[in-house]
Amino acid sequence: xxxxxxxxxxxxxxxxxxxxxxxxxxxxxxxxxxxxxxxxxxxxxxxxxxxxxxxxxxxxxxxxxxxxxxxxxxxxxxxxxxxxxxxxxxxxxxxxxxxxxxxxxxxxxxxxxxxxxxxxxxxxxxxxxxxxxxxxxxxxxxxxxxxxxxxxxxxxxxxxxxxxxx
Numbered sequence: 767x768x769x770x771x772x773x774x775x776x777x778x779x780x781x782x783x784x785x786x787x788x789x790x791x792x793x794x795x796x797x798x799x800x801x802x803x804x805x806x807x808x809x810x811x812x813x814x815x816x817x818x819x820x821x822x823x824x825x826x827x828x829x830x831x832x833x834x835x836x837x838x839x840x841x842x843x844x845x846x847x848x849x850x851x852x853x854x855x856x857x858x859x860x861x862x863x864x865x866x867x868x869x870x871x872x873x874x875x876x877x878x879x880x881x882x883x884x885x886x887x888x889x890x891x892x893x894x895x896x897x898x899x900x901x902x903x904x905x906x907x908x909x910x911x912x913x914x915x916x917x918x919x920x921x922x923x924x925x926x927x928x929x930x931x932x
Contacts, residue, residue, distance in 0.1 A: 798921030834858035837893025
């Protein structure tokens, strides 16, 4: 059984089934990294508006980048029982995949702390993609946000995780 795991098997529940925040007070701070990705499928008109900077609401990817970073920072306000973390760095980057008509967002969070930043990276990607949807919905409401996932996580007591590697 893991150090913070309760007899019922869940770290966020006490022995009576009550929700609790995991006690990390005895953990030693370490360098942590989390990278998450996700995609939004769009139509050609949206790709063109983003490429040419002609979306009515402004620079779509600049707004989405800021939203993603702000979202990552606000994760403990959005997801119950997440710890407040102090980031060393947080970035949100985009790649326009014209052949599949998708925009891929990547959120990277780095910090030194007692717990990981997976939820923050996943929240950052989610908010970035939701912002793209919001800024482009007047062009097409049929966009689809897909495949939000953790790509890599390092630091702490658990093993280094890279998606697709064992």
